Amino acid sequence: MKRFGDTARVALLLASVAASPFALSTPAFAQDGVSEEEELVVTARRRDETLQDVPIAITVQSAEQLDQRGASDITVLQQTSPNSTVQVARGSNSTLIAFIRGVGQQDPLWGFEPGVGLYVDDVYVARPQAAVLDIFDIQRIEVLRGPQGTLYGRNSVGGAVRYVTSPLDTEEAHLRARFNYGSYNQMEAIISGSVPLTENFVVGGALALYARDGYGENLVTGAEHYNKDVDAFRLSAEWNPTDALSIRLSADRVVDDSNPRHGHRLASYPAGGTSYDVLPNVYDTRAGAGDDNHVTTAGQALRIDYELTPNLMLRSITATRRGKTEGIIDFDNTEFPTLDIPAYYRDEQFTQEFQLVFDYDRIQGVAGLFYLDATAEGAFDTVLGGLATTIFTQGSVDTESLAAFADVSFDITDSLALSVGARWTRDEKTGQVYRQNFTGIRSPFFGNGAAVPGLVRTNYTNDASFEEVTPRVSLTWEASDALTLYGSYSQGFKSGGFDMRGDAVFTPDTVNGYAPEFVDTYEIGFHSSFMQGRLNLSGAVFSSEYTDMQITRQEPTTLGGIASFVDNAASADINGAEIEGSYRITDSFRTNFSVGYIDGQFNEYMSNTVVANPAPPPATIVVPIDLSGSAALQNTPDLTASLSFTYEAPLANGTLAITPSAAYRGDSQMFEFATPALDQGAYTLYNASITWTSDSDHVRLGLHALNLSDEEYRVGGYNFPGATFGNSIIGYYGPPQTITGSIEFRF
Template sequence: MAKISQSTQIPVNTNTPNADLFVNKKFAFNYFIICMAMFILPPYIYAKNSNELEHIEVTARKTVENIQKVPLSVTSISDSKLSINNFESLTEIQQFSPNTSLQSSRTTNSTLSIFMRGVGQEDPLWGYEPGVGLYIDDVYIARPQGAVLELLDMERIEILRGPQGTLYGKNTLGGAVKYITKKMTGENEFNISTTLGSYQQKDLKISGQYELLKDSLYIGFAAASLNRDGYGTFLTTSIPGQDKENYNKDIFSNRVSLEYTPTDNLFIRLNYDKTSDDSNSRGGHRFIPSIQTKEAVPEDVYDSNISLPTWNTVVTQGSSLTFSYTVSPSWLFKSVTAHRDNYSKVNIDFDNTSSRIFDVPAIYDDKQFTQEFQLNYTSDTFSLVTGLYYYDAESCGQFDAILDTLGISLEVRGCNNSKSMAAYGQSSYHFNSKLSMTLGARFTKEEKDAQVYNGFVIGALYPESSWVPGYTRDQNQVDASILKVLDDSKKWSRVTPRFGFEYQQNDTLMWYTSYAQGFKSGMFNPRALKAEPAVSPEIVDSYEIGFKSQWADFMRLNTSVFMLEHQDRQFVTVLEGAHPGELDQRLGNIGKSDAKGAEIELSIAATNALSFDINLGLIDSEFTQALAFNGTSYDNISDRFSITQTSDITSNISFNYDFDSFTLNGNYYYRSDYQLTVLDQLMSQSGYGLLNLNLNWFSDQGNWHASLYIKNLTDKQYLTGSFGFVTKDKDTGEYIPGFSGDKLLMGYYGAPRTLGITLNYRFN
């Protein structure tokens, strides 16, 4: 769990001799077990084994390939693995991918924080761009709000680690996550499942498909109602009649698809999906008693206090049209047209007291349209993936920072709109039966325009009337005080290359080496106080060497070693300064960092009934430059900066054992300590492990499936996110209050131990 000082109950940095010893002992045990599995089990199994692993196909390079032939670090998780492990949301996938962090990190269940190889997104505010791309059926999801996707009617999840700037474009400089839904099987069927579990969990899922025209037109559907009480409670609220559940779940999600195959070479698919998340705002755990209200630190880490409404609303929906035409055995044309939008109304209580010390009610409103045309060619010696891409997005928002201590409210609102056009191509050429070369590049031209309004009014200000009972917003008063401080546009263009060699030593062993570049979009400061210039895109240059091997048919071992340089990192140049957390933050390309590491993935079919999956991720990442504006010039304070959400060690050991009509499976996931705040290591999480077990039963006819699961069996407490609006006195180590006049240091936690049972029935 989080490292806590015995005297003050404040999280402290785990980089102390005792903490390191503790973490290293735990890792040494895990690493020993992994080494035993990797280097002792294989020869033993090899001598006795005639079993086979499943054949895995992926679309990591926008064409269907055997995962063992793809010269990338790719993890693919099938629908069967998702089902028998009882995965519920995208965040659980991190356990099966090394050097990957997927967290629902702060005040909502639905806002996703993704980091890969030390690259991600610190701030989910509109206008800021992600460092890892997220895709649903080849459609890019631009914003993190509503991106904690429920795993509904899935075919597989693909996780691509390392820059994907050539085929996938901007904002994939750390990697990409691909969420791929099921296609129609051609058979009429209907599935229904229900789950009952801890904290009054009550889930209902239905899915199915129906043939409308024989052998050509099908309709498919899926829907889920997901409900659970909170892990904790809002102990005090200043608004009567509020739901006091903290960390609860109230989600409804649905999807409808039409698939039409009029001829053997033409395929058309129309998708629509919508998710409504009405779960409460998540209250953070205070680590320091309030000096304003004298409220104590709650005993339970899932309990909190709040002075805002507890409700949140996140609605995300989208539609897409996919057109795929096989021109000839060598040529394939594909078009993907999509529109998505997200609307969120959220309540963020930064102080987590019953007083309005620092309350931020906010609205996020995002829309995007994308169009991609793709043309692929394949022959025995040469393959080519080419395409044109268009992206048009509007990202807007508004927040009111209510500061009762100062008697004012600050309002910031505006839009960061973006248009992007790209042309790309990537080819693979086989010099002979063993040696091949990959060469690719993408040209992107991008334009952004931004408007930012900023100012303050006397008293408490909310985005809309009736946000709290009896409140009426005086728009005339607001318009007189909130001024347009920025109205500007900027254009960028970039070529992102990829280059590599592959050597197929034999039928079961491939070596590869590659260089790839990714970039993160330039942007304007959505919190600007004046007409400051836009910041340039971030750039990552990555170098990777690896091999993919298949030992007979029962063992698969893939490894990679990588190094990356991250330049022009976008950060605020006025950081915490004399007033921690102040909203006067100028944005600039002020940071540089680098990372080096390794990843190992091993799968073993030990017997016809027993199989193992093991992965290990190692990374050493650090800032080499971080510039802070001192009023006249810049100081390099990289020694105060940390790469957040990035553990030096991530590992997972999972097993699957089939007997009679049952399957017993489980996994132990371990990650070493990681920082939760960029500056001054205000909060960190020490290393921890999660143990999960599942028992599945399948009927002989295959219609019934029941599952009993236990997640986080040992009930570990671990932080997934934080807010810190304090600084440390350099001499005494005491925490100094921020501009709100209080010591605000909050933490948000992952799920405790949960148990559940699922029953599924399939009609066909």
């Protein structure tokens, strides 16, 4: 098998990734007819490997490729990574929802585990708040599809997104300064650089300032709606006292003061003598709840690599992160408090990971320990102004997780390798939930000291432990220098927990929490390079068994109400296929493409219904029913595809690159059951970028046009029909057509 040799070769390969303008998603092309799929180095398995050697379905996007596309944040990944959904969560500016192959997390409420793991420089990010990362000062982003449990800090049942920042240059100082101006008065400044202070000590940093007017307006308050006001920075220092020891310390912080996103009403509602009809501009709102919103997140990390021997390296990654959110969502989209949700959220996490990375000729691998100590807490009011009632909800979840993992590859022959991995995980969780009725508009927690306390609906503290061993095995065959085939089996595990919305009056079992869910995935795939590196293809077919799915349900109750309830209510079979590749048509004309297909079917989806009791009392009873025949996977189009072309030509002592692209997404549902007013039909986004880079590489000019057809497409929504909730059927939308010009100086 093709493996890595000495450190110098690895460094050379990593440098080629950062420098190459065509390290595009999955296969791209290098110089002299050598496939960049063979040369591209990734760390998907926590060790340096060429992309063609990795028995994983993976999409890799380099910084240069993202720059040429005009990508602003990681939501661009769903336009290039097949069978992936990466979007801004409903009612937020920077909270992430992600689905890969039908597995993910729609609800970003604290206490829920994400189905897709996010890592920044190998540090696990436990919460989705402020996780829609802006793209600056990066080396590459890797999207790994399928369960990731034997290699990564935290179990991820759907897949993982690895955000890898730029390495520090230990040889010479460098500086990059980029300025963007575009539609809706978009103004951005991104500055990054590093300076070697001694021959073995270097410091660096990056600062990013983002400002943009709103795509729409709050017609009640006059405030911008869908605006952007974000400041971010990263600082890092690296010390290499010996050839065997490397120490890197980093810190980051993001402050998001963008106005809250209240959404767009999709159904009319009469209130206060006024009929609140659907506004013609999908980015406008009539929200009277206010425009205050504040999100901060920050972290520090210490990474130590120590080469014990030429074949054995010990790595330690110590990190802390914390975040806080204060905001509000006006669900009814009127000036009245018909359905308003003021909210508060805070989280802290500490992680420690030890890895032992080894390469002994025919045996390579990684073994490690992972520890997580995390707390997430929050509170919100559900204000029902028409009833002069507020339901106050407050809760917290403490998580302590310990895991041991290993993944070892054995070269059976020069062309055949077997990889075997396993992970043991033990999670201990403590959940606390308090829920109480108040008469009045808002509770005392959110400023109404005159609110009259009423029925306590939930008040409990409970503990739960979850322990599991999850395996992974793969067989890789290098059929030729141009073709690598692999087959794999992997299991993903997501631990159970406690529902922070749980209403113990309606659903007494909520105090017991919910159990873990599992995904078993069988996959056959390949990586290839043909025609002296002109054509590169990667593909996979997979079959996943998704069991004990943690489903948030709206349930009728014996007391005549509706309650939100989290339960292990469903199972599904998910089958699909993916292919992605690139073709160098001429030396100056290249194309990249991807296609993903999913066929997901629920085997079981248990719910409850109220029926007449033939032998009262009571007059009605609740019976379980299976709704699998009418349920479908949420946020999972059956077909995704992308196509782009890049044409390069010399121009005025530089190189001009033109990159048009298109990304298609098929029909998808917001929730498991169809909601015609909210569900998004198929659509295609068309983009085009033009960049000019001087021959000296000191200056780059760019013009990026996104969503050229000005497509209106929903990325989230809420469905609360009926007069009590203000007929609150509201949608949230992706960006409209925008044009951005940029100038970048590199020294």
